[in-house]
Amino acid sequence: MSVTASSVENILKKVRPRYTAKGMVDLGTPEDTLIATLLSARTRDEQVLKVYPGLRKQFPRIQDLAEASVPDIARCISSIGLYRNKAKAIQALARMLVEEFDGRVPQTMDELIRLPGVGRKTASCVLWYGFGIPAMAVDTHVFRIVHRLGWAKGKNAEQVEQELMKLIPRRWWGEVNRIFVQFGRDVCRPGKPQCWRCPVAALCPFQPKTKV
Numbered sequence: 001m002s003v004t005a006s007s008v009e010n011i012l013k014k015v016r017p018r019y020t021a022k023g024m025v026d027l028g029t030p031e032d033t034l035i036a037t038l039l040s041a042r043t044r045d046e047q048v049l050k051v052y053p054g055l056r057k058q059f060p061r062i063q064d065l066a067e068a069s070v071p072d073i074a075r076c077i078s079s080i081g082l083y084r085n086k087a088k089a090i091q092a093l094a095r096m097l098v099e100e101f102d103g104r105v106p107q108t109m110d111e112l113i114r115l116p117g118v119g120r121k122t123a124s125c126v127l128w129y130g131f132g133i134p135a136m137a138v139d140t141h142v143f144r145i146v147h148r149l150g151w152a153k154g155k156n157a158e159q160v161e162q163e164l165m166k167l168i169p170r171r172w173w174g175e176v177n178r179i180f181v182q183f184g185r186d187v188c189r190p191g192k193p194q195c196w197r198c199p200v201a202a203l204c205p206f207q208p209k210t211k212v
């Protein structure tokens, strides 16, 4: 089964209608998306969304976070994992945004990944959800599913990101993460995928397909 832009698009078109929820870190503004994505490392999105409003109520402007102490930030997010490290990262991030970017979130991958604690996945989420700029966010779900589908062979997220950007039409880049995060939690799960109820089982080379 050869993998082409049109075979990939065919699969995405079959999967997308089942997963219509918006991205969990799609909070509307680049700043909110950036901070929420940082908080979401090794933490369930629901937990992030619980603490996020309180954090921004206490520190509404990026300048407020830059001037806040790490313990004060940590207190607002203490119910999530790694909260002390995340508080440090948020303070450092806010300071750099104020000092180098006039308090605004930059709009390029190269600038975004210079920010402390920001990797390519977070930067891609900010570009797409925050600015509407197509970018390929490769997280653990995307990485696993595209390997099973035979779309990529890369050993790390950056290699896979490059492969996918060559293969997948640009108009899908931003959507791939949103669709596959939901598909990966529901059907193409870590460990054992649920191939028997997969809408693209006939198009997927993964073997052996799991049965009920």
Ligand code: SF4
Pocket (backbone or CB within 6 Å): 148, 149, 187, 188, 189, 193, 194, 195, 198, 199, 200, 201, 202, 204, 205, 206, 209, 210
């Ligand atoms: S057939 Fe199985 S491995 Fe392939 S995409 Fe569907 S659930 Fe994942």
